[in-house]
Amino acid sequence: MQVEVLIFGAASLGAKSDRVTVDVGEAPTVREVLAALHAQHPALKFALPPPASGRLAVNHSFARGDHAIRPGDEVALITLVGGG
Amino acid sequence: MVFALIIDGPLTPECVARALLAHADQWRSLAHDGTIGATLRFEGVVRRAERDPEAADVERDLLALDYQTYDPMAQRGLEALAASVAERHGLRSIVALHSRGRVGVGEVSFVLEVAAPHRVETLAAVADFIDRLKQDVPIWKRAVWAG
Numbered sequence: 001m002q003v004e005v006l007i008f009g010a011a012s013l014g015a016k017s018d019r020v021t022v023d024v025g026e027a028p029t030v031r032e033v034l035a036a037l038h039a040q041h042p043a044l045k046f047a048l049p050p051p052a053s054g055r056l057a058v059n060h061s062f063a064r065g066d067h068a069i070r071p072g073d074e075v076a077l078i079t080l081v082g083g084g
Numbered sequence: 085m086v087f088a089l090i091i092d093g094p095l096t097p098e099c100v101a102r103a104l105l106a107h108a109d110q111w112r113s114l115a116h117d118g119t120i121g122a123t124l125r126f127e128g129v130v131r132r133a134e135r136d137p138e139a140a141d142v143e144r145d146l147l148a149l150d151y152q153t154y155d156p157m158a159q160r161g162l163e164a165l166a167a168s169v170a171e172r173h174g175l176r177s178i179v180a181l182h183s184r185g186r187v188g189v190g191e192v193s194f195v196l197e198v199a200a201p202h203r204v205e206t207l208a209a210v211a212d213f214i215d216r217l218k219q220d221v222p223i224w225k226r227a228v229w230a231g
Contacts, residue, residue, distance in 0.1 A: 008154060060156060061157075
């Protein structure tokens with residue numbers, strides 16, 4: 001399946017878009033989506049956490065590792081946050 | 085009292101006062117119950133000189149910062165962080181306000197006000213909140229350069 005990942009901040013400026021898409025297997029985990037982002041979008045590498053320990057936001061909550069992503073979930077890359 | 089809010093634009097004294105109006109009675113009651121020994125207010129201000137990572141980290145002049153939030157996760161994250169810091173440090177009150185959108189040089193983009201029985205809790209709470217804000221609340225800033 002394809003998973004659309006929302007991106008922000010420097011990642012979004014670098015990609016000149018607010019989202020990227022990755023091709024992954026059915027019911028991918030957060031770890032698998034992060035690994036796919038590394039492999040399929042190397043230009044984002046500076047903003048990507050390691051697949052083994054990194055996190056994504058899934059439906060507006062942080063999720064890690066084995067959390068399974070379902071069709072229709074809103075997935076976002078939350079890294080390099082710089083508020084304040 | 086725990087109150088957190090993302091507000092469009094700079095945090096002027098007028099807009100901060102407006103945001104806090106709904107909690108004025110609660111604050112007055114806390115202020116007079118005799119349990120508060122210290123209050124501490126931190127304001128984040130947009131400064132003019134900023135390093136440009138796209139120009140070998142040379143310092144350049146800013147016009148403003150544009151704050152981008154991932155909504156509604158940013159609002160929920162700010163609320164959750166305020167509640168967590170209040171509990172961890174035994175605060176009697178915490179107010180956290182953050183800007184969304186453009187904030188010019190010299191304007192305030194972040195306000196944190198905490199109250200506790202002793203000063204040591206307030207000092208630790210402010211440092212803890214700011215560290216965790218940058219890790220856990222999805223708010224990004226983009227430089228708007230002068231010239």
